Amino acid sequence: xxxxxxxxxxxxxxxxxxxxxxxxxxxxxxxxxxxxxxxxxxxxxxxxxxxxxxxxxxxxxxxxxxxxxxxxxxxxxxxxxxxxxx
Amino acid sequence: xxxxxxxxxxxxxxxxxxxxxxxxxxxxxxxxxxxxxxxxxxxxxxxxxxxxxxxxxxxxxxxxxxxxxxxxxxxxxxxxxxxxxxxxxxxxxxxxxxxxxxxxxxxxxxxxxxxxxxxxxxxxxxxxxxxxxxxxxxxxxxxxxxxxxxxxxxxxxxxxxxxxxxxxxxxxxxxxxxxxxxxxxxxxxxxxxxxxxxxxxxxxxxxxxxxxxxxxxxxxxxxxxxxxxxxxxxxxxxx
Numbered sequence: 001x002x003x004x005x006x007x008x009x010x011x012x013x014x015x016x017x018x019x020x021x022x023x024x025x026x027x028x029x030x031x032x033x034x035x036x037x038x039x040x041x042x043x044x045x046x047x048x049x050x051x052x053x054x055x056x057x058x059x060x061x062x063x064x065x066x067x068x069x070x071x072x073x074x075x076x077x078x079x080x081x082x083x084x085x086x
Numbered sequence: 087x088x089x090x091x092x093x094x095x096x097x098x099x100x101x102x103x104x105x106x107x108x109x110x111x112x113x114x115x116x117x118x119x120x121x122x123x124x125x126x127x128x129x130x131x132x133x134x135x136x137x138x139x140x141x142x143x144x145x146x147x148x149x150x151x152x153x154x155x156x157x158x159x160x161x162x163x164x165x166x167x168x169x170x171x172x173x174x175x176x177x178x179x180x181x182x183x184x185x186x187x188x189x190x191x192x193x194x195x196x197x198x199x200x201x202x203x204x205x206x207x208x209x210x211x212x213x214x215x216x217x218x219x220x221x222x223x224x225x226x227x228x229x230x231x232x233x234x235x236x237x238x239x240x241x242x243x244x245x246x247x248x249x250x251x252x253x254x255x256x257x258x259x260x261x262x263x264x265x266x267x268x269x270x271x272x273x274x275x276x277x278x279x280x281x282x283x284x285x286x287x288x289x290x291x292x293x294x295x296x297x298x299x300x301x302x303x304x305x306x307x308x309x310x311x312x313x314x315x316x317x318x319x320x321x322x323x324x325x
Contacts, residue, residue, distance in 0.1 A: 006277040015284045018295075019265050021276060036275040043233045043278070056277065 003061045004029045006036065010054030010071070017059075026066060029058050033067075037074035052077070087139040087187060088113050090163030090251050097250040098322050099209050108203050112196065113137065113189040119182045121262070125166070126180040132170040134192045138162055141186025142262050146270065147178045156271040158220055159183075161247055169214050171196050184262035208325045219317045228273050231311070233282045236272050238311035241292055241299055246315055258300040268294075 005020040006029075023029050033056045041050060054071040088110060095101055101109070116139060119125060125136060125143070136143075143160040157178065160166045166180050171193050200207030223243070227236045248259045265283075269276040287293045291307045293300045301307060 006280075008277060008281055010281075012281075012285065012288075015281045017277060017280055019276070019280070021266060032275060032277070036277040039233075039274050039278045040281060043274070046232050 005059040006033060007057045011051045033058060033069045034074045037071050041075060091137060093251045094163035095209060099325055105203055105206055108199055112191045112199060116187060116189050119186050119188060121182055121184045123182045124179055125182060126176055128177060128179050129175050132174055134190045135168050135170050136166045137189040137191055138164050138166055139187040139189055142183040143186060144181050144183055145178045146181055154270045157224060163251060168210055183267060205325060212325060216319055223317045233274050233278060234285055235311050237282050238307050239313055240271060242308050242311050242313040245301060246318055258298060260297055261299050262297050
């Protein structure tokens with residue numbers, strides 16, 4: 001099975017993945033990324049913040065970036081009409 | 087190698103010389119297993135219990151799509167399945183997380199031991215109650231604590247349990263498990279574990295890298311976890 005590394009970039013900086021995971025294919029790597037982003041966002045939301053600025057860069061065994069998934073891709077956001085962005 | 091088991095018992099209860107001899111008589115055969123070996127499968131009929139002499143074991147339950155929840159970790163000197171003495175079939179699996187040395191203890195020997203030494207029967211009953219207390223704390227963690235607090239709680243628990251064998255409060259210890267396995271204890275993904283460990287490192291509380299846990303600030307880690315070691319019954323009433 002191919003090995004993938006998941007580097008996380010978010011408001012607290014870069015967390016490089018040194019261990020990685022064996023997964024069947026890129027679709028599985030994408031699923032793990034989405035699950036992780038949702039897990040992190042829900043954990044942050046418990047303490048009252050929601051920061052959608054961030055991404056996971058997935059690297060293959062040779063170090064090449066296979067895909068990049070932004071936090072925004074992992075959740076559907078609905079806001080009240082006219083809500084201010086800042 | 088059974089010394090660690092006896093040390094673990096003596097950390098909480100007095101054990102007389104005669105009782106110690108009886109406990110030593112439980113073990114005759116030992117065997118080595120490679121990491122990632124499933125020692126006991128859910129539902130299998132058992133006529134012996136497994137005592138961990140060296141290595142690391144866990145109890146886990148399987149879900150579809152290869153998902154697992156680890157429900158307890160077993161350290162050297164722990165029985166992994168003393169409860170199989172009465173249950174005979176387990177509702178969970180037992181996995182060797184690292185290369186491990188095991189002793190197989192036939193249930194008939196446990197039966198004889200508690201007939202001949204009823205007090206040891208109570209001490210082993212205490213031991214299964216302690217496992218239940220640890221499970222309750224894990225339920226509390228999974229249900230109410232955030233990722234960082236959950237991780238901190240687990241390492242606070244392991245720091246106490248590992249120190250029990252030699253009566254120390256270790257600042258660092260080896261724990262032969264991957265971030266994926268840690269994730270299966272904590273109910274979050276491995277990458278989230280990686281992020282959480284980075285946070286604990288940045289906050290100068292602890293680190294866990296290459297199977298080595300280092301506690302920088304035990305009081306701070308306990309404060310973050312809201313950790314109370316009462317559930318580990320470190321100073322129980324005499325039996």
